[in-house]
Amino acid sequence: MSVFAYPSEVIREAEVPLLEAGVPLMARAARALANIGIDTLTADLGRVTGTRVCVLAGPGNNAGDALFAAATLGRRGAAVTVIALFDRTHDEGLTAARRSGAQVLAFASTEADDDPTSTEAADPSSDSTRTVPARNGSTRAEALRELSRADLVLDGILGTGGRRGLPGHIASLIAAWAPHRTGNLIAVDVPSDLSPDSDGAETRLHADRTVTFGGLKAELVDPRVHEFTGSIDVIDIGLGLDTGLAVAELLDADDLAADFPRPEASGHKYSRGVVGVLAGSEDYPGAGVLTTTSAVNTGAGMVRYLGSPFVAEFVIGVHPEVVSASGRVNAVIFGPGDPEPEFVQGATEALSDSHIPVVIDAGGLDMVGRAEAMIGTWMAERPIIITPHAGELARMLSRLLGEIITAGRIGQDPVGWARQAAEVTGTIVVLKGHHTVIAAPDGLVVLPEPGPASLATAGSGDVLAGILGTLAAIASAEHRYDGDDSPLPHADWARLAGLGVLVHNAAGQRAVSASGFADALTEVVGELIHGAELISGTD
Ligand SMILES: NC(=O)C1=CN([C@@H]2O[C@H](COP(=O)(O)OP(=O)(O)OC[C@H]3O[C@@H](n4cnc5c(N)ncnc54)[C@H](OP(=O)(O)O)[C@@H]3O)[C@@H](O)[C@H]2O)[C@@H](O)CC1
Ligand SMILES: Nc1ncnc2c1ncn2[C@@H]1O[C@H](COP(=O)(O)OP(=O)(O)O)[C@@H](O)[C@H]1O
Structure with missing residues (x-):
């Protein structure tokens, strides 16, 4: 049935009063994302236990959705690896992922751009969300290995707060991973660095599926971005959007x-x-x-x-x-x-x-x-x-x-x-x-x-x-x-x-x-x- 698409700002504004009233929007989003992750793994491999899940984690709430969902997958027996791509990420989400057994790789430093062999890792014993530099091997190589062997990758780098253009170390990681990708890629809310421009497409993520929350975002309905979004699931998290504010309607x-x-x-x-x-x-x-x-x-x-x-x-x-x-x-x-x-x-x-x-x-x-x-x-x-x-x-x-x-x-x-x-x-x-x-x-x-x-x-x-x-x-x-x-x-x-x-x-x-x-x-x-x-x- 008809689906309406809204500018991201309309959706973000609709969230504000609900968040102020303590409505657990992120928990709803993460639960739906986890269920879709479970369905995807079960459809591909017949199980969740023993599968490999990777989270590409950014600095904001988009990572929060992905990390909480990954925590659920971890509790269901998946081996979860979080690749923290910034020097900060969503605190509670990371803590939940760690508690469910996730390993965390920190690949955040801008020096990584200049030196693809630079080494960093999070202190796995710490609950802190700050990533701690270490000298125990190539984190980039390890991140690539985890991404390449993952059955499911969640793109929680940037959501509606994202600006165009990923930092170089992330763009180069994506380009290096693309030829080796075997698992499913789910974009959380919106694919990070989404653009209708075909220039630089190799350094952007091409999702199999995008799970978007609250309402369909206008930028997702442009026919030119289909190759980056894959199929789109719209998850109702109870925003009660006014269709009068929609900018597009999809009919079937x-x-x-x-x-x-x-x-x-x-x-x-x-x-x-x-x-x-x-x-x-x-x-x-x-x-x-x-x-x-x-x-x-x-x-x-x-x-x-x-x-x-x-x-x-x-x-x-x-x-x-x-x-x-x-x-x-x-x-x-x-x-x-x-x-x-x-x-x-x-x-x-x-x-x-x-x-x-x-x-x-x-x-x-x-x-x-x-x-x-x-x-x-x-x-x-x-x-x-x-x-x-x-x-x-x-x-x-x-x-x-x-x-x-x-x-x-x-x-x-x-x-x-x-x-x-x-x-x-x-x-x-x-x-x-x-x-x-x-x-x-x-x-x-x-x-x-x-x-x-x-x-x-x-x-x-x-x-x-x-x-x-x-x-x-x-x-x-x-x-x-x-x-x-x-x-x-x-x-x-x-x-x-x-x-x-x-x-x-x-x-x-x-x-x-x-x-x-x-x-x-x-x-x-x-x-x-x-x-x-x-x-x-x-x-
Ligand atoms: N509100 C809610 O409760 C709910 C929200 N939900 C989820 O939250 C998501 C929105 O979260 P969010 O507002 O934290 O934005 P998000 O995109 O995660 O990160 C912004 C950060 O990234 C940074 N940054 C941006 N672009 C950059 C770039 N190119 N390169 C580098 N850095 C860049 C930016 O930096 P700044 O602009 O501040 O300089 C800022 O620090 C939404 O999509 C949905 O998934 C759902 O759970 C439903 C309930
Ligand atoms: N690749 C396609 N897939 C589906 N529909 C198409 C495709 N190409 C054209 N059409 C549809 O076919 C119709 C062609 O219309 P038009 O170009 O005016 O043809 P004509 O002038 O010969 O009647 C339009 O409705 C268009 O949307």
């Missing part, structure tokens, strides 16, 4: 099953929503057919075809339920298959008195300007959902920002560019790709789970436009029939677009061509609308 198939809009028992075709389709041209009639098929099969109350009579003939030939006479619509789709200007002009003039949502795709994207330039035009004061792929967004932003922006640059930071495009244009931006990113002008991002790569085929985007336009018409009609004149918030449109992408993904799993996706929508939407009722036998 469960959200689609829960929130796909079903027809009302007492509804009629107009209350279900009428979608106008302006797609296809003499050059590209197929786009008109694909977009209309998609709208029909997504379950619109009615589909009006607004393009040329030439294309209308094809469309109505396959879908006799489509209407070509003008009349009321609750949303319009513009652009797939470059419809001729006279039909675009006719349709936009008809829109000028309304505030209905519009989905703009393909050729229609050339109409999109900066938000301030759209004031007073037919595009103002209505929700607009635009659906560029990276190439189209690059072209659009180059025009709007007056600098050359390539599709490659968009690909390096899709979330950032989608946000910028949404802010500049005031529209909901659906940046299509393997990881489709949806951004709203207020900065909110919706990330539907990725669909199958088979979606990357000509005409697939036309099908998506048909789905999005239909869902927009359904939402807009429902809102109107509820008697609500207030505009729906951007977040609702962005989420709706996310559901549309998930419908498209589901169709993509059942076919391999665009017309196949459009046809498969009958099955996908039929299951979403009727599935549970058929099973339960209710009407």
